Amino acid sequence: MWKSVVAAIALLAIGGSAFAASAVNKDAQTRTLIVTEGGGKTELALAAGETVEFCPNGCFVTLPNGDLEALTGSETVEISGGVARVK
């Protein structure tokens, strides 16, 4: 029984993507977000229709229109028509 409990927890842990912000690209083109997290800037390229989890502990994001936004790590960034919207 314990084995199955451990297995279930492990499965949950692997499947678990809790408390991370997610970005969805609803456009047909690739869009790029610039994420500043832990002292480094990384470019996050989102292919068409892709959803990506990032930034579990808070970060800054430069959106495609040049706006700079702060994220706590629980938001969803939705890109459609080249415009990003933080929900």
Add this chain to the structure above:
Amino acid sequence: MIFRLLRLILVVIVAAAAQPSPGAMAQAIGHGSAQLIADQTKVIQDLTAKTDGLEKKISDPGEDDAGLVDIRLQLEDISRAALNSALAFRSRLNDINGRINVLGPPPAQGQQEPAVVANERAALTTEKAQINAVVASAQNLSIRISGVVDRIAAMRSELFRSVLTKRYELTDALSPQAFSDAHEQFTGLYKAVASWLSFAFKFKFQAVLAATLMALALAAVLLIGGRRLFGRIFEPNPSVEDPSYLSRLSVAFWSTLLPTAALGVFLASAVFFFNYYNVLRGDIGTFLNALLAVIGMVFCVNRLTNAALEPRLPNWRLIPVESGPARWLVGLATAMALVLGLNYFLSVVNERMGSPLSLTIARSFVATIIVGVILILMGLLRPFKARDGSWRPWPAWLRFIAVGLGLFTIAATLLGYIGLALFVSFQVVVTGTILVTAYIGFLSARAIGEEGGFADTSVGRWLSAKSSYEDTALDQLGLVVSIAINLMIVLVFLPLILLMWGFQPGDIEAWAYKLATGVTVGSVTISVLGILTGIVVFVIGYFLTRWFQGWLDGSVMARGKVDTGVRNSIRLAVGYAGVALAGLVGISAAGIDLSNLALVAGALSLGIGFGLQNVVSNFVSGLILLAERPFKVGDWIVAGDISGTVKKISVRATEIETFQRQSVILPNSNLINNAVGNWTHRNKLGRVDIKVGVAYGSDVKRAHALLLDIARTHPMVLKNPEPFVLFANFGPAALEFEIRVFVADVMNGSTVQNDIRFAIFDTFEDEHIEIPSTPRAVVETKKHEAWPIDDDKMEAEFAERERLEAEAAAEQARLAKTKRRGRKPDPG
């Protein structure tokens, strides 16, 4: 130290309970944007100034490890604050973007737009640029803090390494100069203490007396109160022959904890009252603090080893060593603690009196060498006795570790790595003490978890007396308790050991925070908190469902006089729905994106479709059974050649109990796909047929009337539909009648049949109507005598037969003599 630990635990709990909430966001609504920008610019400027101050503090060469960790924690707070301040702009930024969107794209070159629109566009763009500038400054601050935090980590590891790898010149330390230095120091210390003592006696005698008495009184209250409360389990009772492991453990635990706590209270309150009466002067306070800490530590180690080894009471010993070695071990452990404690006290004295480095080195040299020797002695001790009386050493791994650590300490000291040697010996004592305590805790958890272990504890006895728990339930409870104790030990002692190994509370705090909010490995985030939340939500949902089910069934439906079968169906359906809902809510509370699993589920569903075809079909059939209700629990059904009462309808199969009390588990799909007869579907009305034969030549009309009369007069036979007697057949041996009667409850059919048959038999006998039986040829079979099994009986029978034969022979002989002389008797 204790307070830091408490704070750490508190922070972990708070971090687990609360996610950082973007409270600053609320500010933005309804405020003028200019004000908001000014506010947040100010906030970020303040934070930057704070960061500047902290960064300057790092470069300070005097900063130690704890200070660096503290700075790091402050920096992380600042970073979070910067992020929150940037969050304040989100709603305003959304508004601006929305407005710009409404205004539409800027006009192409050469075209004009109305001045109002152009002005608004310009104003919005400017405001957006300002906001972006503030957010960018927050971002820069967070990048900078990240860099500083990295630098602090590097500095800390460098600091630690330099402590461990610094090599001192022993020749200076061990020169005669050191002895004269030491002499000088002691004279200084003696003078300071003596002058304080004379001061205290001359001017503050009453205060000293009062403070000491008060501290003693407090400690006495604790000790006497503790003895009163826990006296039974506190003192080992020498008259007990074979105390259980659990009672030995609890005695060890309490006899360590209570006296140590009493001494701690005494020492702490002594310091407090001395301070209160202003008795302490100059450095004396520091010395006293250090001395009391050392006394407390040595006492604790001594109590613990005494409790675990009990040199005087072999029955109560936790570790099965012999009495002599137990005494040695207690002595050696106490000596080790004493040496290290003295070393610590002297280091405080040295620091306060500004002694030369050589003296510090000499002191540490002596202490580490002694600790190394003690370690080796402990390792070489032969604590066990073999059957033949010879002494046996520790298990090899323990022996090698002890001797190895001792040799390592001595070697490091001799080579001049005093810092390293001191670190190792300190760790051996403190970590060893913590590990031993934790190990005792683990052992007690194991003892409780064993079968019947929990029922033996006082809590278990109380529970079994006060509640209706059975032994198995108590046993399972014991298992849960033992797991909880194990978990608690890990949660308490792991941070303690980490603290001892040079990690700062801040480190552990940060780890706990990270673990709670999620550790990212690649693209996967593992969050303990999320998983725990999911599990807790599921468990709560499960119990809510059970409670709702019980309430619905017991209160609502029972009062509403709902049929039991319907009740059962509704209860089951509610149960399934509730558990499924709880599972879904739990999974989403754990933060698992179900869309990720959908992909896997899609791939697997084909395989599942083939592999679990039967199970799924049965499951769906079960749902249909619950909805359609062709039969319910308690019905008498006939499915194929199985006939019986339905006991339980569950997900996969239905349990039917035949009238011979055999439980038949019938897969639900059978019940859906095949014909099922239900005797008690709408009502329990049923027809009972009884066949009767009447001999040819009887008065048929009379027989018919009699039969009808019998059927009508039986109390259980229904008047409507009317009983009916069928003249069924001119049979080969009899005129065949059939009585058809309806009964209200078909379950009583057998009783009715019995009654009617008896009645027919009696009436026909009175009326001389014959019930013929088909004549059959009588064939006589020769029965063999069974093989006898009882020897005595067989012998007795044999003797009897012999006797009878002999008598018969004698009688015949006599008869033959008298009547037909010369004739021989029959043989056998």
